Amino acid sequence: MPENSSLPRFAVLQLSGCAGCEVSLINASEWVDQYQLVYMPLVVSTHAVPEDTEVLLVSGGVRNDEDVYNLRRSVEIVERVVAVGTCAISGGVANLGDRDEVRAMFMAQENRHHLPHLLPKSHPIDAFVDVDLYLPGCPPTPELFMAALTNPENFEASSIVCSECKRQKLKDMRPEHLLGFQQGEVQPEICLINQGYLCVGSSVRGGCRAICTRPGHPCVGCRGPSDAYIEKESQVWFDRVQNVFERLTDIPPKEIQTALHSPQLSLFLFQFTDYADGERPPRPKEKVL
């Protein structure tokens, strides 16, 4: 993979995040033969996105002024911008810090020398620049990364996680209360909702191949709303999940409602633009992989 290779060139801009997306990309090692990676601080020692870069993957949220600068400067010289992972798409788990008492503690960090200044909250990248493709997931799987790089149009996936999970939904197994994620022994092959877990895979975008629910952990929705809900208000989605639970369980609606608003779903909920902040229009489903 010499420098003068004629392979298409791509770059990865890492903003404030956990590097999990980058690790997933490294796991998707097939790109090594098809692309030339020209910039990605985690693995390449170059200090800016070079000219003639075709695709820019952006991971992480915009958390400080240096993130804003690097983002704006980098998108100018590329052909296609892909927002990768929940942080770049919605600000991610750091959105939990978007409340007054937490902001005050952040801002108390400001008396530092020669460091980037923190913004009051974590922003999605489309608050600052135009995005051509959104690749949700926390992180997106290697398969999704390869699809985003090569042929987003031809990627085949179910519309929701449920269809990829294939655990069986039973009519006669109706829990009366939520178990919380951590409790109880998970039974194989039976829908996690029937077992009393708060699983939201019924209206979460497929394509992850149900890697959490298959081994027995409820879906926390990191892939975001499915096409049926992505352009709607978050309340429509809440009602839908409520319906699913009413159909399959006898859990009191109030209990579901409270649980749905808890931090475990923060990766998901903030992908609704009206849930994160009321102003931005929803992302069009055609642009989401």
Next chain:
Amino acid sequence: MATLRFPLSRIEGHARVEMEVHDGQVVTAHFQAIEMRGFRYFMQGTPAEQMPVIVPRICGVCSTAHHVASVKALEDIFEVEPPDLAKEIRELLLLGQLIQNQATSLFIFTMPDRVGASSLFHMDESEANPEQQLSLARRSLKVRQVGTNLITLAGGQFIHPIKAVIGGVTSGIQREPAEAMRQEIETLLPMACQLFDEYWDMSLAMGERIGTWGDDQPAYYIASTGRTRPLLNSNLIRVLGPDGAERASFPPSLFRHYLDYEETVYSYAGQTSYQGQVMRANSLARINLALSMGTPLADGYLEKLTHTFGKPAHPILLFDLCRGIELVYAFERALEILSKDLDYEDTEVPYALKDGEGYGLVEAPRGPLIHHYTVKNGLIEDAEFVIPTVHNMLAIERALKVAGERYISPKAINLELEKAVGRVVRAFDPCIACATQ
């Protein structure tokens, strides 16, 4: 007074080095962590049971360690002890993390330094014959992939695992996938050893070329590991003195009695010392604290290291060689565990929510990681993350100063300094996302 600023790459996260130089003397060498997301703050108020899903997002490189530490902290509060099967699967998870991390640090972060390339993907591959021999990059990724596959098998999700739960694990590992994983590891173990041998030779050549193995002053060493074999999932932290004698051994709840923590104004990460003294965590600490690795191939490498460099060994570039020994160990140890029956019912014990204070300790690839939670009314009142990279901050800065003094004179700055700064920082393999959270 002049300020030299070095951007950094091939490390996890955003950091840089700033050196103040006056009359050819290095006045200060600061390692700056330049990002922060604020997990400690925004975790407050979270239902305690949700922590094991959220905290892996502190870091996608160290996520497995956070996942297990979080579960252990909550088990400490709820006073439950997971069954043996759960402990085996958690050890597999941590071994997967160790393989993935040490392979990343060895081949992706530091191997390019040994040959003067900008990345593993830009190394001169002219000698690689695609038909007979896979290129270094492809072989490295294959060996690294073993770690990823092991995390996926033992943890469910491949970056932010989900299978460890309070009281145990969600499921065991069925015989068929366990056997497939065992075979993959067995097949790739020779490749891992071969890569490490090449890496070892490249390191010796580099040591000769640059004439140093970096800061070799004695230091304290801290790790949560065993004496005769590595333990990644124990409940004790051990400290070795600069002379090689063990100085302390304590549970995570007592860390404040032994370690002093300070914030700095030039970095979003703080720094810890062992009672005011420079200490080091990560691979070299574990190897200095170990009499043996407990597996044959890793023990062979340990003997070679001790024979060549003595024990305790202090030069910082040995951190890199120690990672290779641990890579081999983790392959061998995973083979042992995967040969056992991991598919029976006893995966977890029940628990009841309880308020209180608890500590969860694991040995992460970068050193001992502690999660310290206070739970009130079922919610997190405070979540403190005691991060291995933070234990290395003083040692990193001391080593940077040593490098600065080597390459800066009153007359000139040798441009090798920029490379030296990269080598020093990468030897410690710092994780900035963790250090700042």
